[in-house]
Amino acid sequence: MIATNTRSRLEDERSSLLATIAGEEAAVATPLDDKGEDLTASQHPADVASDLSNRETAMLTGLTLKEAVAEIDDALARLDGGTYGGCIECARPIDPERLAARPQAARCMDCQRLEERSASAT
Numbered sequence: 001m002i003a004t005n006t007r008s009r010l011e012d013e014r015s016s017l018l019a020t021i022a023g024e025e026a027a028v029a030t031p032l033d034d035k036g037e038d039l040t041a042s043q044h045p046a047d048v049a050s051d052l053s054n055r056e057t058a059m060l061t062g063l064t065l066k067e068a069v070a071e072i073d074d075a076l077a078r079l080d081g082g083t084y085g086g087c088i089e090c091a092r093p094i095d096p097e098r099l100a101a102r103p104q105a106a107r108c109m110d111c112q113r114l115e116e117r118s119a120s121a122t
Contacts, residue, residue: 003079003084006079006084006099006103007076007079009103010072010075010076010079010103010104011076013072013103013104014069014072014073014076017065017068017069017072018069020065021062021065021066021069024058024059024061024062024065025062027054027055027058028055028058028059028062068104071104071106072104074104074106075103075104075105075106078106085099087106087107087108087111088106088107088111089107089108089111089114089115090108090110090111092108093108094107094108095108095109
């Protein structure tokens with residue numbers, strides 16, 4: 001039952017993220033000068049800068065969301081492989097409260113802290 005609930009939560013989150021990614025990609029795919037206005041973008045440099053900034057934000061958001069989808073895919077694979085709930089680094093059980101809050105968690109808190117320290121040091 002727990003695995004079914006966990007799978008359902010992960011799949012729901014994955015679907016939501018994919019829908020958001022599709023929206024971000026659609027926003028980025030719209031040409032800068034296709035705003036439905038009579039004015040061209042080249043007439044308003046500040047608007048062009050704002051549009052470019054918004055596109056960059058959408059692209060970065062999309063990348064972050066794709067990483068989140070990959071984490072969920074990995075968690076689903078661990079569920080299928082029977083290793084879900086164990087730390088991918090030390091194999092100790094991940095605290096059930098951590099998994100309840102973040103079902104895609106792949107590491108116990110100790111290993112996650114080490115991973116974050118390592119990542120921030122580079």
